[in-house]
Amino acid sequence: MASxxxxxxxxxxxxxxxxxxxxxxxxxxxxxxxxxxxxxxxxSGRIAPGERLTGEVANSEALDxxxxxxxxxxxxxxxxxxxESRPKAGTRVLPRSRWNMLDPAVLAWAFSxxxxxxFVRDLFELRVVVEPNAARLAAARRxxxxxxxxxxxxAQMRRFTLATEAGRAADRDFHDALLQATHNSALVALSAxxxxxxxxxxxxxxxARALPRDxxxxxxxxxxxxxxxxxxxxSDAMRVLVELALEDTRSSM
Amino acid sequence: MASxxxxxxxxxxxxxxxxxxxxxxxxxxxxxxxxxxxxxxxxSGRIAPGERLTGEVANSEALDxxxxxxxxxxxxxxxxxxxESRPKAGTRVLPRSRWNMLDPAVLAWAFSxxxxxxFVRDLFELRVVVEPNAARLAAARRxxxxxxxxxxxxAQMRRFTLATEAGRAADRDFHDALLQATHNSALVALSAxxxxxxxxxxxxxxxARALPRDxxxxxxxxxxxxxxxxxxxxSDAMRVLVELALEDTRSSM
DNA sequence: GCGGCGCTATTTAGTCCGACATATTGGGAG
DNA sequence: CTCCCAATATGTCGGACTAAATAGCGCCGC
Numbered sequence: 160m161a162s163x164x165x166x167x168x169x170x171x172x173x174x175x176x177x178x179x180x181x182x183x184x185x186x187x188x189x190x191x192x193x194x195x196x197x198x199x200x201x202x203s204g205r206i207a208p209g210e211r212l213t214g215e216v217a218n219s220e221a222l223d224x225x226x227x228x229x230x231x232x233x234x235x236x237x238x239x240x241x242x243e244s245r246p247k248a249g250t251r252v253l254p255r256s257r258w259n260m261l262d263p264a265v266l267a268w269a270f271s272x273x274x275x276x277x278f279v280r281d282l283f284e285l286r287v288v289v290e291p292n293a294a295r296l297a298a299a300r301r302x303x304x305x306x307x308x309x310x311x312x313x314a315q316m317r318r319f320t321l322a323t324e325a326g327r328a329a330d331r332d333f334h335d336a337l338l339q340a341t342h343n344s345a346l347v348a349l350s351a352x353x354x355x356x357x358x359x360x361x362x363x364x365x366x367a368r369a370l371p372r373d374x375x376x377x378x379x380x381x382x383x384x385x386x387x388x389x390x391x392x393x394s395d396a397m398r399v400l401v402e403l404a405l406e407d408t409r410s411s412m
Numbered sequence: 413m414a415s416x417x418x419x420x421x422x423x424x425x426x427x428x429x430x431x432x433x434x435x436x437x438x439x440x441x442x443x444x445x446x447x448x449x450x451x452x453x454x455x456s457g458r459i460a461p462g463e464r465l466t467g468e469v470a471n472s473e474a475l476d477x478x479x480x481x482x483x484x485x486x487x488x489x490x491x492x493x494x495x496e497s498r499p500k501a502g503t504r505v506l507p508r509s510r511w512n513m514l515d516p517a518v519l520a521w522a523f524s525x526x527x528x529x530x531f532v533r534d535l536f537e538l539r540v541v542v543e544p545n546a547a548r549l550a551a552a553r554r555x556x557x558x559x560x561x562x563x564x565x566x567a568q569m570r571r572f573t574l575a576t577e578a579g580r581a582a583d584r585d586f587h588d589a590l591l592q593a594t595h596n597s598a599l600v601a602l603s604a605x606x607x608x609x610x611x612x613x614x615x616x617x618x619x620a621r622a623l624p625r626d627x628x629x630x631x632x633x634x635x636x637x638x639x640x641x642x643x644x645x646x647s648d649a650m651r652v653l654v655e656l657a658l659e660d661t662r663s664s665m
Numbered sequence: 666g667c668g669g670c671g672c673t674a675t676t677t678a679g680t681c682c683g684a685c686a687t688a689t690t691g692g693g694a695g
Numbered sequence: 696c697t698c699c700c701a702a703t704a705t706g707t708c709g710g711a712c713t714a715a716a717t718a719g720c721g722c723c724g725c
Contacts, residue, residue, distance in 0.1 A: 188679070190487070214704060225681040227480060230705090234443070234484045238491035238517070240604075246705040247689040256592075260601035261514055264491070278597060285598040288545040296537070339509075344531060345538040348513035351493075441706070467677060478708045483679085499678040500716040 193224055193232035198268040201241050201252055211249045212242070239265055261352040270359040282356040283405040287398065289349060290334070294381055294397035295390040297340035305340035309382055312336055316375060327361050333378060340385070360408045377403060442477055446485035449475070451521040454494050454505055464502045465495070492518055514605040523612040535609040536658040540651065542602060543587070547634055547650035548643040550593035558593035562635055565589055569628060580614050586631060593638070613661045630656060 187195075200206050212218065219229035233250060236242045240259045244250035259265055269278065297305070315329030331354045338350035377400040384393035440448075453459050465471065472482035486503060489495045493512045497503035512518055522531065550558070568582030584607040591603035630653040637646035 190679085216704085227483075227682085228680060230480075231484055231487045231679095234487045235491040238488040238515075240516075244705065245689070246687065247691095247703055249704060255597065256600055257604075258601065259512075259515060259604070260597055261605075262491075262512060263493075281596045281598040284549070284596050285602075288599075289541060292541040343534045343537050344508065344513055345534040346541075347509055348511065349538075351510075351512070352514075443706085468679095469677085480709085481707060484706095497678060498716075499714065500676055500718095502677060 189224060190228045190231040190235070193222060193229055194235045194264075195268065195271075196222070197232060197236055198239075198241065198264065199271050201236070202258075202265065202268045203272045206252055208252045208254045211251045214249065235264075241265070261349065263351050263355050266352060266355040266359070270355075274359070274363060279360060279408065280405075282353075282360070283401065283408070286353055286356065286401045287405075289346070289353065290337075290401055291394040291398040293338055293341050293343075293346055294385060294393040296343065296346075297337050298385045298388050298390040298393040300342050301340040301385055305336060306386055308336035308339070309333055309385070313375070313378060313382060316378065321361055321374065322365055327358055330361060330374075330378075331358055337381070337385070360404070364408055364411050372403070372407065374400070374404070443481045443484040443488070446475060446477055446482055447488040447517075448521065448524075450485060450489055451492075451494065451517065452524050454489070455511075455518065455521045456525045459505055461505045461507045464504045467502065488517075494518070514602065516604045516608050519605060519608040519612070523608075527612070527616060532609075532613060532661065533658075535606075535613070536654065536661070539606055539609065539654045540658075542599070542606065543590075543654055544647040544651040546591055546594050546596075546599055547638060547646040549596065549599070550590050551638045551641050551643040551646040553595050554593040554638055558589060559635075559639055561589035562586055562593070562638070566628075566631060566635060569631065574614055574627065575618055580611055583614060583627075583631075584611055590634070590638070613657070617661055617664050625656070625660065627653070627657070 197206075197212075206212055213221070215226055215229055215233075219226045222229065233242065233244065237244065239262050240253060240257045242250050243253050260269070269275070312329050312333035316326055316333065319326035319329065321327055321330060334357055335350050335354055338346050338353070341347070377396070380396040381393060381400060384390075384396050450465075459465055466474070468479055468482060468486075472479045475482065486495065486497065490497065492515050493506060493510045495503050496506050513522070522528070565582050565586035569579055569586065572579035572582065574580055574583060587610055588603050588607050591599050591606070594600070630649065633649040634646060634653060637643075637649050
């Protein structure tokens, strides 16, 4: 990435433009843009852990936003464990171990630039751990509504492929519905993170080249096992699915 | 200042006192207290999902804090997925499925009142899914530093029992060191959540009655297996540990 | 007269500004 | 070496103004 330009304390010049350009779309607020800017700067490593970022007054002026908006953005980062600020000491970046990596926003920031291969591997490892067991639970607890949601997601995946955004959304919906079917709130919470991971990695697979393998049969196998209430089969099918997905992703990066 | 008392919504009366009492200790900032107050109110269900909470001006006056501080607190809640706010529409509580339940702060709020039995069960289910596999990974990847950290944590657990805060901290340190030993950043991120769960549930076990069973041997078994590099044994030992812990917790609630 | 449609009016969050309070740190006085 | 003071950066405050989204009103068409 462009690690060259570091001129002013955090790119005073192009800062405003960068913010506006990434926040223009109806929806994102100003502080959201600032949070995104700072968040990506930290997650990408442009501001290293332990480092102190510029004072509020100076930095908010540099970004051309009010101190209030800037502070609210920093609060968001604080809430996600990226930074910690104390009077006089300033605001400093916390060690990576304190970051809430599972937070959807943090994941989005992590994937907004060049994705860290090791981190992708870690995410898939988490999926390998969680999703097969989730499938097992889902096979035992799913109700009609759960099955319906999963079935519809599969239909959408079939209609649009993973090449389209709608298809990827359906993929996410499938995994989300599966996690929902466990009726476990902790796993459902993980769903947001895993869904994000699925989405970003799939996108990279697509970006790299046409998908060599059709992922649909794998999904169908998982669905059938869950519908049949066969926990072991569901777990196995899901493990195969995730491992194949990892393989595809790895070969395309 | 507050020379007049306002009959505001959201418990205007005891609000200020509650804030001060819970924020007095040197460290917690004012907005942190507000966030804690609102967070517990939401997580505990006092403000139901879909409900609109009082406007910023009114509510900040009721809590006797500036609008800035109040807003920064709301930003924290927004960052954790508890609420969403739009102009004119107001700030409304999001459905539970959108909450970042794994966020340490949210977990703390969830356990600050009466713990939801179902949620505790869900957390243990997550532990059963994650920790045995983590132990397996740790057995394969741990280095000397990891083993040292785990060993020290065990020593601390032996010195102080789980009846003391120091002992519980050691327990958390052990699980944390184990997750660290996987060298998987996603699992490390889960460590904070799992650690919180371990902590709170242990505390409840203690509160209920003297612990009938000594948890140390279980931990030692896990450590030995990891030190030996035996993944299967580590996984099995950890599963036993978590399941026994669940049993203890359940019987004491 | 009735129904739908667009415009304005209002409400509420979002942003901005400038001042003061508080806490921490680092250096200087005793 | 200790203690206190002052410099500094975050924290809190209050009020003003902007922007966005809803709801209600009035206009237009049927």
